[in-house]
Amino acid sequence: MEKNNNRAEISRAQLLRTLENGETKVFRKRFLDMHFYDQAQFYLSLDEAQRQKLYRVLNPHEMGDFFDTIEDDLPQMSDLLREMAPQYAADLLNDMFDDNAADILEHLPKEDVNRYLSLMSKPDAIELRKLLHYDTETAGGIMTTDFVSLSADLSVGQALAELKREAAEAETIYYVYLVDADQLLVGVITLRDLIVNDNHTKLADVMTVNVITTSVHDEQADVAQKIRDYNFIALPVVDDDQKLVGIITVDDAIEVIDDEASSDYSGLAGVDVDDVSENPFKSASKRLPWLITLLFLGMSTATLINHYESLLSEASILAVFISLITGTAGNAGTQSLAVAVRRLALGNDKKPRLFKLVFGEILTGVVTGVITGLTVMVIVGIWKQNLMLGLTIGLAMAAAITVANLAGSLIPMLMDKLGFDPAVASGPFITTLSDLTSVLIYFSIAQLFIRAFIG
Amino acid sequence: MEKNNNRAEISRAQLLRTLENGETKVFRKRFLDMHFYDQAQFYLSLDEAQRQKLYRVLNPHEMGDFFDTIEDDLPQMSDLLREMAPQYAADLLNDMFDDNAADILEHLPKEDVNRYLSLMSKPDAIELRKLLHYDTETAGGIMTTDFVSLSADLSVGQALAELKREAAEAETIYYVYLVDADQLLVGVITLRDLIVNDNHTKLADVMTVNVITTSVHDEQADVAQKIRDYNFIALPVVDDDQKLVGIITVDDAIEVIDDEASSDYSGLAGVDVDDVSENPFKSASKRLPWLITLLFLGMSTATLINHYESLLSEASILAVFISLITGTAGNAGTQSLAVAVRRLALGNDKKPRLFKLVFGEILTGVVTGVITGLTVMVIVGIWKQNLMLGLTIGLAMAAAITVANLAGSLIPMLMDKLGFDPAVASGPFITTLSDLTSVLIYFSIAQLFIRAFIG
Incomplete structure (x- = not known):
């Protein structure tokens, strides 16, 4: 290389x-x-x-x-x-x-x-x-009008002659779309089919009639998925009257798939990864707005801990486990967010139902929460020789993970329902938010149990 | 819909x-x-x-x-x-x-x-x-041998007749590869070119001679990128003797691009997002190993804080800012990780040099760290009416962000150098690791300044 x-x-x-x-x-x-x-x-x-x-x-x-x-x-x-x-x-x-x-x-x-x-x-x-x-992120926004359409009445030989004339202008000549007098799509034939059949055969006799199409208004992600599923080189686009108005070629579908993946990835990281500017100052200026915004959200967590200062001075051991609980809940929230965003990115017909997804994530959260909570309970109980402290930390951990899991899946789903891109709910946002809820849960539970563990 | x-x-x-x-x-x-x-x-x-x-x-x-x-x-x-x-x-x-x-x-x-x-x-x-x-993730592992190769001595008409015979077996007939007697690739011609030219034209006169190829040993990600860059429908694969042994079609390139993107995404989240099993218990069992592993890493952070317990009981105010510092540094580390993984995923010829990347990330880390540190210094100074406390928090924040940024870019780069997939360095791992370093930095600085801010 x-x-x-x-x-x-x-x-x-x-x-x-x-x-x-x-x-x-x-x-x-x-x-x-x-x-x-x-x-x-x-x-x-x-x-x-x-x-x-x-x-x-x-x-x-x-x-x-x-x-x-x-x-x-x-x-x-x-x-x-x-x-x-x-x-x-x-x-x-x-x-x-x-x-x-x-x-x-x-x-x-x-x-x-x-x-x-x-x-x-x-x-x-x-x-x-x-x-x-057309909107830039719809089929209309990415289609080309440089396609070949012919009448289905022609013969294979006539079609090949016509292709020869139009080849220079068309973006692809590998699919030929067949339309009637009103520009309504009646069939499609591949250049492969044209080559294989005899010249005198009528197109109407060998064309595919169940043409898979997309509407000008369809979202580009769904269009790209269709091209991928069917292994098409091009997909025809029809308007509201079912007239053929354009095609989308596989190279454009690849760009869409890559753009969508990279915007999901950027969302999860809270930074635009496609901006690969190598100027460190520019990079910093791109990342700072998010960091500072999250800093202010983080300040509310600090304010909350401050609110519990008397509890903390009574049992300074509580401070030892703050980052363990917020960190683990944040990790669980990130996992749940990533899965939810990915599921929501599936085509409309493959999306699971909202109720099922939420219920599933609650259950996943409870199971992971309980097992992680039990683990930490045992570790802390043995380490500190204090079973009640272990129980407090374990309970807080279990509850914090359950809530983080729920937030990680609910927030992108709500955004999707409200018509926003769920990928905007970034990983750093979820972990920072989960810090706040985890701390609240932790100190609430600690306050309840304090007599038991500082005995 | x-x-x-x-x-x-x-x-x-x-x-x-x-x-x-x-x-x-x-x-x-x-x-x-x-x-x-x-x-x-x-x-x-x-x-x-x-x-x-x-x-x-x-x-x-x-x-x-x-x-x-x-x-x-x-x-x-x-x-x-x-x-x-x-x-x-x-x-x-x-x-x-x-x-x-x-x-x-x-x-x-x-x-x-x-x-x-x-x-x-x-x-x-x-x-x-x-x-x-062949290795599954190389060109050899994803290529097909169902391609059409002909002698360059044929005429366009002879080639079309040959294509007609071979069409049923070949995965694509849109590119025809031209080889000499030793199976060495000498040119390529598209079906489009065949249609446009006259039947008696010799293939040798109209073929493209600078054929872009890939080696059987090339990584699948690089191959897919080539197909994408050149807008190819297929790319020929040659063995060590430069003999044509297969082709890779655009539909396989799409699968590779999507798989690579989703494994990067999974890595960042610390969960396999392609496992969209809707069974909550199965999902939990997939996520728990990571969570528990990170829990043990998090325990070392707890042990570290425990080590500073006397400092904490002297100044319990320090506990208020633990999650703010670890959280913000974790966010910065995630951003830096995502950018590094993405850059390393670029084709070999587009990868920036290691030194340039590391130096750039150190500088980005210092700039974001200093600005975020200054911001938090002012906020804390005003809130707590204690400039020295503000300075302590600000300094710790700046240092923690710089270190997290460095870790977020260095770790994937080292993994890449050592031949591992950099995407395995997950977001949760970086944030949990960054918790440890942030806490160490925070308490070290606090210990130095404690006389100044608790007066």
């Missing part, structure tokens, strides 16, 4: 030299021979002066080819567009697949969007305007 | 009735008309008696079609195989794509594997044995 990296590094430097030295012909030959993804990586490694040179030696069509593969950092992409001549940028957008072009335009100010659209070909501008209309 | 679910439920019940009543013809027509994924879902919803009926009305080939779409619960799948007649099971495995068949066989005892392989056609058994040889 190391070796490969070095070799790649050397060839990148050589390529850059040909660009810098104005050896246009050599540069173009070698650059255009690379995969689009590698072209994009080369482009993204340039500084502005170098990029300006690139804009002079590549036409907007050649730029568009690799711009289509850039999926991260969309806000930065709009800065890149602004450094190009407006007509060049418009031509580039025009040449991209329209779902990718729309993703970029969404991050631009309105006046920029209008300017670029006015410089484009009219039909493309109209398509793009339609796409910009 | 609700409505659709109900409708699907009703049609499922009707379909089941035709199976139960022995209306074989009606059942077969309706069942075989469904998508393979839906067939699999129906099959997985049956009890054993119903499944036995299904085995009688479907042949192994028809079973194999939908068995290919089942990707979860492989251990359970092997139980399903065992309830079939051995020859039926062998024929089913024979009919599946060989990567999927190998995934199932990996979960069977050796004698079962040998029996099924002996009942299969010889060439298939040999291919499967080869696949079983």
